Amino acid sequence: THLSFPLGHDPAPLVVQTRKPVRAAAAAAMRLIVPLQSVVQGRGGLIFGSLIPCALFYFLQLYLKRHRSPKPQSNPPSPTTSSPKLAEMTRTSSRSNLFSRSIGQVRISSRAISIAKPNESPYYIGLDKASEDPYDRLSNPDGVIQLGLSENRLCFDLIEKWMSENLGHSITGRDNGELNINGIATYQPFDGTMELKLAMAGFMSHIMGGAVTFEPSQMVLTAGATPAIETLCFCLADQGNAFLVPTPYYPGFDRDVKFRTGVELIPVHCRSTDNFALSITALDQAFNQTRKHGTKIRGILLSNPANPVGNLLSREMLYAILDFAREKNIHVISDEIFAGSMYGNEEFVSMAEVLDSEGFDKNRVHIVYGLSKDLSLPGFRVGVIYSFNENVLAAARKLTRFSSVSAPTQRLLVSMLSDARFIEEYIKTNKRRLQNMHALFVAGLKGLNIRCADSSAGLYCWADMSKLISSYSEKGELELWDKLLNVGKINVTPGSACHCIEPGWFRCCFTTLAEEDIPVVLERIRKAVENTTDLLNSS
């Protein structure tokens, strides 16, 4: 329906879609009234200027009332009564609809429209660019060096060796020499086989230094840590609720938590002055601030070891967080996916370990883990939800039908994780090589007068390049990122993509490199920032 105006002057053309959200209609109405009033100031007089817009607005409201879709009957009672009933996402997409869409075009969900838009975050743009023109020391020495993807390639030789020695019969499960795939092809329990859960429990315990044992019956296996996070959000929060998350944080959380659940992320800013450590004061402030705006906080989302900073939460900090959670009656999700990627001398303490020892309420703590980082198998899609809360486990189990681990992969991993000797050797070697690369890389950056935050784990370092940016702002940071990517041909992740409140920080992953590549990387950084005086003043 195209409304035309009796006054004849060229008003803003209005395309009113049927059954649009009220917000968009209000915006639409404004676009009607404002030009109308400006037109009328020239001709028609005050009466026309006030009467006609009012009349049109009245008719618009009538029209919308008749076509608004009310709450559906048979859904479970929706608990949030806060006014932004439609999640933040739908608001932006409907506004874009006013500009771009014409009548009769295919109508899909507002979720799809906002998700399908090409991602403008430098995190994703950089990843794409690097994958289009990947660096190879021999075959493509001018390609883009990928330092933006936290992948661990340091110990593939060990896994390859294991595979060539063991793979033939591990998947098919040879019984008496007869190939039998009957077990893996049929429907499996959606939350993973007990064999794999047992193997994972043993592996996780080993990785975390043996300080805690994991109970297989409290595990739910998912196709990667990504659906593990999303599933927990669906279980713990309703649309419109929020989680507190310390910044800087892994850019993927924005997708995992917000894409389809309608749950918000509220940043709790951490600063370089205390090495980006989390403070309870900041948590408290964020909690109260959010509550004032009418949004309910359902939990805290932590990554420990932290991504992108790489620091650990101390035992005292874990106690403090649990106290805070109890006081506010909220959940704690601890993403411990980098627990096995330690290079520092600090001791990693898992949430599970703390719960074991003290008398904390276990029902509010949920741990996420996966094999993408510690065992370098992101392609195989293996993630874990570990919880002490029976209700959460029951709900999560049902949801794993949408993201189960593939059967042949389960078989392969049971075999690999049960090989105690291999795992022992792998963990030791991995730590050693990580330590080595980390030391070399950080020293190299220091040589360029770029210091890194103190970190003990992860596959990356958190580098302070604030002295190299033209203006101390996000704009300056993105300019440097662009220069590094397009001139220096290296892809790093800018702090703004991680929601860091201080500009100039960059996450650089060093585990996709070989030792020989480090000087190449340093040289490229040097070249890219050639004109910056600080660099020239470096030793």
Place this chain on the structure above:
Amino acid sequence: MLSSKASCNSHGQDSSYFLGWQLYENNPFHEVENPTGIIQMGLAENQLSFDLVESWLRKNPEVMELKKGGESVFRELALFQDYHGLPTFKNELVEYMAKMRGNKVKFDPNNLVLAAGATSANETLIFCLADPGEAILLPTPYYPGFDRDLKWRTGVEIVPVHCWSSNGFRITMFALEEAYERAQKLNLKVKGVLITNPSNPLGTTMTKEELDHLITFAMAKNIHVISDEVFSGTVFDSPGFISILEAAMDRNLENTDVWSRIHIVYSLSKDLGLPGFRVGMIYSNNKTVVGASTKMSSFGLVSSQTQYLLTNVLASKRFTSKYMKENQKRLKKRKEMLVSGLKKSGIECLKSNAGLFCWVDMRHLLSSNTLEAETKLWNQMVCDVGLNISPGSSFHCSEPGWFRVCFANMSRGTLQVAMRRIKDFVERSNFMGRIKMNYQQNMSSLSRKLLSNWVRKLSSPDPNEHER
């Protein structure tokens, strides 16, 4: 402390469809170890052709070892988490899918999105096509899992399109219109209609006529059509399978609006018998849907190891042709065994040409034409007879007395045991029924006499009293 989604019961897990499974789990039949246990006839799984896949794997050990030409491809696979999927895998899939449709439809691998099973594919598609509170039309009877997969996290409603045995449960224009109007009265905006073709639980392929009705309806109402074609590889008899895309192409709709509103869901769980592998896919000519669902597939990517394995299986054209033919032959034979076995007990099935099950007419075994009677009969079947078959009510069938009975998830011997049990049951109930009927007839004639005397006294006869 939990979200409303986690604590509510609207995920359909309490339906009798699932309760029967639980009872089976507690007392599963085993030919040797537990011959009096419950036989699982409620699981639509294809176990008839495993040996073919097994023998292929035995002949190609390199594939299982993640090697290609002696070189390990493990490294690339281990790191491969691109949500666009392994290109070689998608190329093989589209060829396989085209072959299944007699090459009458060509698929573009760029329009194919992988998901961890059809369950995930269906949910993702609904996330893309409808907002919370909107509705999808579904012809009955339909797979009970839809109540969970399509509604639970998406917040979308299902409005059933009623189909009746009088015309073989075919979808009519009238039924579609009626459902649409019903949705409107409930103030639900209909975004699409989802069909399963071949049908679960009917086991029939859709006629050209039905597909045309759907397309016309979708054009008229400006809505989407989702065609869940997971059973397309299990068509073992004529008439053949017609995909919705083929029907649309026959009407030269390729460059029209509705072309970008037709979406197909497929998976390898039913025809290749590999549900544990979790391989499903969405096919759509709509670029936005492909884009959004590709990103959403991050929540359910297919393991790269599995993609690699299956790329090689599907690449062996000789194997896939042989498999398709042999699988269909075995399915047909097993279905005929079930149908003839039931016929001997006086039970008819809906004439079917696909699927891993039959839609069985047990209306004459009901004590009354009601849902309660169907539930009572189902209880008897599971607990007394020891067969976990699925009652029509769990499929939202509008008429009581229909049951879905699966035949492809057991050995021949087990199926024979099941047939024998049904025969015994029917004979017993016929015998009992005859006694009951006589008793009832006697009682009713006696009561009729008494009543008429009483009524005459009151001098206002009520003819309805005699109806029982």
